[in-house]
Amino acid sequence: xxxxxxxENLIDQLLKLPGIGPKTAQxxxxxxxxxxxxxxxxxxxxxxxxxxxxxxxxxxxxxxxxDPCIICSDESRDKSLxxxxxESSDVIAIERTGFRGQYFVLNKDFNLMEDKGLEDLNLQPLxxxxxxxxxxxxxxxxxxxxxxxxxxxxxxxxxxxxxxxxTRLAHGLPVGGDIEFADEITLRRALEGxxxx
Numbered sequence: 001x002x003x004x005x006x007x008e009n010l011i012d013q014l015l016k017l018p019g020i021g022p023k024t025a026q027x028x029x030x031x032x033x034x035x036x037x038x039x040x041x042x043x044x045x046x047x048x049x050x051x052x053x054x055x056x057x058x059x060x061x062x063x064x065x066x067d068p069c070i071i072c073s074d075e076s077r078d079k080s081l082x083x084x085x086x087e088s089s090d091v092i093a094i095e096r097t098g099f100r101g102q103y104f105v106l107n108k109d110f111n112l113m114e115d116k117g118l119e120d121l122n123l124q125p126l127x128x129x130x131x132x133x134x135x136x137x138x139x140x141x142x143x144x145x146x147x148x149x150x151x152x153x154x155x156x157x158x159x160x161x162x163x164x165x166x167t168r169l170a171h172g173l174p175v176g177g178d179i180e181f182a183d184e185i186t187l188r189r190a191l192e193g194x195x196x197x
Contacts, residue, residue, distance in 0.1 A: 007033065059125055061105035063088040077102055080136040082129065084155060086148070090141055101139070104129070106151075123158065130162035140168040144189075 003011070007029055014025035032040060056062065057069035064070065071077065071091075081101030085091055091103050104126045129135055138159040142148035156166035172190030173182055182190070 056105070056107055059129075060103045061088075061107045061125070062091050062103055071103060076100070079134050081139065082126075082135055082137075083139040083141050084126075085141045086143060094141060127158065127162070130159060130164055135162075135164050137165045137167060140166060142168070144171050 010029040010032065011022075011025045014020055014028050015022065017025075020028070032043065035043070053065050054063050055065075055067075057064045057067055057072055059068045059072045062069045062071055066073075078101045082104050083091075083094055083099060083101055084104045084106065085094065086106050086108075088105055088107070091105060094103075106121060108121050130138075138155065140152045140155055142152050142155075152168055156168075159166040170189075170193045171186065172193050173179065173186065179187070
């Protein structure tokens with residue numbers, strides 16, 4: 001079925017968003033079309049404002065509209081502890097746990113299988129912070145895949161070169177999960193990371 005060209009274009013643009021399939025894109029486009037014009041303009045303006053005014057913090061890489069970001073500016077945070085994540089979405093997730101250290105966000109797609117390597121990363125701000133002597137521990141909160149494992153080892157070596165302890169998030173079984181459905185790598189990591197009760 002042929003749709004109006006502007007509606008097709010909106011659906012095509014929405015399809016580019018992660019997790020949005022054809023049906024959801026169509027449903028969202030039709031919803032946006034039904035919005036009062038002022039609300040539709042507010043949505044469009046919010047997207048433009050976000051693109052123009054949000055940028056990575058020069059100190060940690062977290063997305064912000066002020067430099068340094070609100071996390072780097074918070075004097076109550078533990079300055080001896082840095083958590084390294086791949087994306088700002090990782091910071092948002094870790095913040096929900098009550099973590100009170102600081103962060104460093106890579107903000108880079110380091111897909112080693114597609115020859116996107118480690119040399120493209122800007123680690124100078126991290127190295128400067130490590131060289132200050134204030135950092136005692138780096139927590140590596142990278143995705144538990146092949147690229148995350150390689151990057152974790154690389155960053156652990158960088159931290160080690162400054163005499164800083166590197167740890168990583170524990171891997172294992174999710175709460176509410178069934179052991180029988182766990183893959184062998186997850187189960188092996190759960191056994192390796194077991195703790196005394």
